[in-house]
Amino acid sequence: MSLLIIGGTGTLGRQIVLQALTKGYKVRCLVRNFRKANFLKEWGVELVYGDLSRPETIPPCFKGISAVIDASTSRPTELYALKTVDWNGKLALIEAAKAANIQRFIFCSAQNLEQFSNIPLMKLKQGIEIKLKQSKIPYTIFRLSGFYQGLIEQYAIPILENLPIWVTNENTCVSYMDTQDIAKFCLRALQLPDTTNKTFVLGGPKGWISSEIIQLCEQLAGQSAKVQRIPLLILKLISKVFGFFEWGQDISDRLAFAEILNIENNFSKSTFDIYKIFKIDPEEIIKLDDYFLEYFIRLLKRLRDINFEDVQKQKNLII
Numbered sequence: 001m002s003l004l005i006i007g008g009t010g011t012l013g014r015q016i017v018l019q020a021l022t023k024g025y026k027v028r029c030l031v032r033n034f035r036k037a038n039f040l041k042e043w044g045v046e047l048v049y050g051d052l053s054r055p056e057t058i059p060p061c062f063k064g065i066s067a068v069i070d071a072s073t074s075r076p077t078e079l080y081a082l083k084t085v086d087w088n089g090k091l092a093l094i095e096a097a098k099a100a101n102i103q104r105f106i107f108c109s110a111q112n113l114e115q116f117s118n119i120p121l122m123k124l125k126q127g128i129e130i131k132l133k134q135s136k137i138p139y140t141i142f143r144l145s146g147f148y149q150g151l152i153e154q155y156a157i158p159i160l161e162n163l164p165i166w167v168t169n170e171n172t173c174v175s176y177m178d179t180q181d182i183a184k185f186c187l188r189a190l191q192l193p194d195t196t197n198k199t200f201v202l203g204g205p206k207g208w209i210s211s212e213i214i215q216l217c218e219q220l221a222g223q224s225a226k227v228q229r230i231p232l233l234i235l236k237l238i239s240k241v242f243g244f245f246e247w248g249q250d251i252s253d254r255l256a257f258a259e260i261l262n263i264e265n266n267f268s269k270s271t272f273d274i275y276k277i278f279k280i281d282p283e284e285i286i287k288l289d290d291y292f293l294e295y296f297i298r299l300l301k302r303l304r305d306i307n308f309e310d311v312q313k314q315k316n317l318i319i
């Protein structure tokens, strides 16, 4: 099976690429910047030029392809890219996939779309899910929650740098997940015909509230967090007045917004039912504690190395 991956340079996309290559798939990535994507080429990927904001560049990327995994989304730093990429680009992608008679289209969507249709990205994702279903292309949709990777910037780095962490008083659980595990589900879907034409709300095995994550980081960093609390009502008001969280923030921030809005979360026993469908043992899923532990160990090692290099440099100066 030859795979076309969109968003291969992204946080999730690169994990999908890596695992697809390990599994022996022939992988092609649609990329808009060859220099930035060079690491994928070094891994053994075929790079083709394509830009979701330039629909005419998409169809040629499908030559000889049998399945597509779309893990792309507009970069928040690119003004006005949201509609061009997450709507027009995705529609063009579906059209090209249909014309190429693609056997499976895997789309990475987000949880809680219905509750957040006032947030443009959520509304567009909801619309694309509908268009994909209507296209009659065999599909699998994953509605994802937040990624562990986003928590480093949200919690670990501010604690290490003694910067404030903004939280509300709400205790909403979010079942974050490591992108390595999400990638596993995406690839497993290709091997399981029963997952065709289905939507899965995918989350990690445990729901986490902000205070638990902060406590975990504090323990591992050996430092206290500067936690700043802001009432949910005020946050909602600010977001309404200034319209932020709408266009300018990155996806993890936008999803953090889901966290602070204190809605019923999707984490439940159905999570484990999904693991069963995908024949994935919950024990295989990377736990947030282990993810953070590994991050802090790597960081400490790096700091020790830097310290060692500095001492060596000083010694050389003295000699």
Ligand SMILES: NC(=O)c1ccc[n+]([C@@H]2O[C@H](COP(=O)([O-])OP(=O)(O)OC[C@H]3O[C@@H](n4cnc5c(N)ncnc54)[C@H](OP(=O)(O)O)[C@@H]3O)[C@@H](O)[C@H]2O)c1
Pocket (backbone or CB within 6 Å): 006, 007, 008, 009, 010, 011, 012, 013, 030, 031, 032, 033, 036, 050, 051, 052, 053, 070, 071, 072, 073, 074, 075, 085, 089, 108, 109, 110, 111, 144, 145, 146, 147, 150, 251, 252, 255
């Ligand atoms: N992050 C989260 O917590 C989270 C939670 C739920 C769902 N999701 C969804 O999961 C998917 C992956 O998210 P992520 O955080 O891994 O994304 P990401 O790191 O921001 O990566 C976005 C990818 O899309 C590509 N892209 C952007 N504009 C493009 C264009 N015009 N043409 C072609 N490619 C373009 C980027 O390529 P360049 O490198 O060239 O910019 C990059 O590879 C997305 O669909 C996202 O909505 C994410």
